[in-house]
Amino acid sequence: MLKLGGYINIIIAIAHIVGLLWAEKMFEVTGIGKEMAELAQTHSSLPYLVTIFVAIVFLIFGLYGLSADNRFRRLPLVKPLIFVIAGIYLLRGIGELMFDLEKQQANQFLEITYSLIAVFIGMTFLIGGLRKWKLKPANG
Template sequence: MLKLGGCINILIAIGHIIGLFWADKMFEITGIGKEMKELAQAHSSLPYLLTIFVAIAFFVFGLYGLSADNKFRRLPFLKPVIFLIAGIYLLRGIGELIFDLEKQQTNQFLEITYSLIAVFIGLLFLIGGLRKWNLKHTNE
C-alpha cells in the first residue's frame, strides 16, 4: 500500500512538471485557472513556481511512501511523516467532499473525483502505515 501511494505521488509530481508545458490548459482542466490568473497578476512566474513547489511536495511524499515500504533508503521521521501525509490527504479529501456536497457548481464532478482520489491515497498511507508499524510492534 505504501509503495502504491508512493508511486502515485511521484506520478502526480511528474504530471505537474509536464503540465507546465501547457500550464494555462492544465490550470483550466484542474479548475484553478481563475486563481492562477489572479496569482499571475502579482507576478507572472508565481503560478509556475507554485506548481513546482507542489510537485516537489508530491515527490517528497512519494519518496516517503517508498521509504516506508523499504524500496528506498530510510528517511528521517518516517513513521510520523507517513501518518502526517495520510492526515493531509484525508483532511483534504474529506473536507473538500463535505464542502462540494454542500454547494452546487458546474465543476462538482471533477472536484468530487479529486477528493475521492485524495481519500484513496490517504487511506493507502494510513492503512499501509498501520500495517507496517502495528504488525511489527516496534518503536520505529
C-alpha cells in the same frame, strides 16, 4: 499500500511538471485557472513556481511512501510523517468532499473526483502505515 501511495505521488509530481508545458490548460482543467490568473498578475512566474513547489511536495510524499516500504533509503521521521501525509490527504479529501456536496456548481463532478482520489491516497498511507507499524502485544 505504501509503495502504491508512493508511486502515485511521484506520478502526480511528474504530471505537475509535464503539465507546465500546457500550464493555462492544466490550470483550467484542474479548476484553479482563475486563482492562477490572479497570481500571475502579481508576477508572471508565480503560477509556475507554485506548481513546481507543489510537485516537490508530491515527490517528497512519494519518496516517504517508498522509504516506508523499504523501496528507498530510510528517510528521517518516516513513521510519523507517513501518518501526517495520510492525515493531510484524508483531511483534504473528506473536508473538500463535504464542502463539494453542499454546493451546487457545474464542475462539481471534477472536484468530487479529486476529493475521492485524495481519500484513496490517504488511505494507502494510513492502511500501509498501520500494517507496517502495527502495535505489538506488551507480553509478546
